[in-house]
Amino acid sequence: MRKLLLGFAVIAMLSIAAQAANADVIFDDFESGIDWVNSSASNYWWKYSDSGDIFNPALSSAGAPQGNNYLDIQSTDNNYNYYTGGTGHYKEMDLSAYDSFRLMVKGDSSWGSLKIELKEKDGDLFKYGEWTLDESIWLPINWTGWKEVIIPFSSFINDNPGVGNDTWTGDFVSANFIVSAPAGGSISWGLDDIGATNVVPEPGTIALFGIGMAGLLLISKRKK
Numbered sequence: 767m768r769k770l771l772l773g774f775a776v777i778a779m780l781s782i783a784a785q786a787a788n789a790d791v792i793f794d795d796f797e798s799g800i801d802w803v804n805s806s807a808s809n810y811w812w813k814y815s816d817s818g819d820i821f822n823p824a825l826s827s828a829g830a831p832q833g834n835n836y837l838d839i840q841s842t843d844n845n846y847n848y849y850t851g852g853t854g855h856y857k858e859m860d861l862s863a864y865d866s867f868r869l870m871v872k873g874d875s876s877w878g879s880l881k882i883e884l885k886e887k888d889g890d891l892f893k894y895g896e897w898t899l900d901e902s903i904w905l906p907i908n909w910t911g912w913k914e915v916i917i918p919f920s921s922f923i924n925d926n927p928g929v930g931n932d933t934w935t936g937d938f939v940s941a942n943f944i945v946s947a948p949a950g951g952s953i954s955w956g957l958d959d960i961g962a963t964n965v966v967p968e969p970g971t972i973a974l975f976g977i978g979m980a981g982l983l984l985i986s987k988r989k990k
């Protein structure tokens with residue numbers, strides 16, 4: 767009986783750990799390559815650069831954090847306005863079951879920041895971060911190497927009041943990643959495993975966790 771209880775408790779705990787470690791849904795992991803600006807496809811990317819700047823997002827396979835490929839972004843701000851360009855991804859998905867945006871980001875220790883925009887089918891546009899005159903306060907990419915970034919959908923700001931229902935419902939159509947580099951400087955970043963996850967466990971998970979805890983308590987009680 768004790769072994770059975772212990773086994774069940776361990777399974778319950780492990781299932782919670784597994785759920786916490788993985789993104790629940792992925793809308794691009796770059797494993798099937800990148801379809802650049804093909805508006806007839808159901809899953810494609812686009813890119814644009816600031817006038818005179820260098821902005822090169824491209825598929826790379828050197829040290830991907832997940833699978834074999836990731837999106838490598840090399841960019842230089844030649845006109846000293848911090849903004850260098852952006853790249854976006856179109857893929858319609860129902861994200862209503864998830865509470866947070868989630869992706870892997872590779873930084874290069876040079877100062878820079880990323881603005882993330884999410885668009886919904888009803889026309890709503892939500893942004894993460896604000897731009898001020900000469901200083902970006904977007905998501906600062908101030909680390910070196912790969913890091914998991916999780917941003918609750920509730921932290922995104924409605925960027926077009928009056929268009930759409932001004933509410934995030936998860937009726938996702940596209941994401942846009944806009945890059946700010948040091949003035950006159952360069953960034954070398956990577957993106958991978960872009961998707962959505964749940965940070966707040968669902969009631970079922972909490973119940974499972976409770977059963978696991980109860981099992982462990984019962985075992986420790988019987989040992990005495």
Ligand SMILES: [Ca+2]
Pocket residue numbers: 795796797830831832833834835836958959
């Ligand atoms: Ca990948």
Ligand SMILES: [Ca+2]
Pocket residue numbers: 816817819843844845846847848849850
């Ligand atoms: Ca620029």
Ligand SMILES: [Ca+2]
Pocket residue numbers: 889890891924925926927928929930931932933
């Ligand atoms: Ca809106």
Ligand SMILES: [Ca+2]
Pocket residue numbers: 886888890930931932933934935
């Ligand atoms: Ca909406």
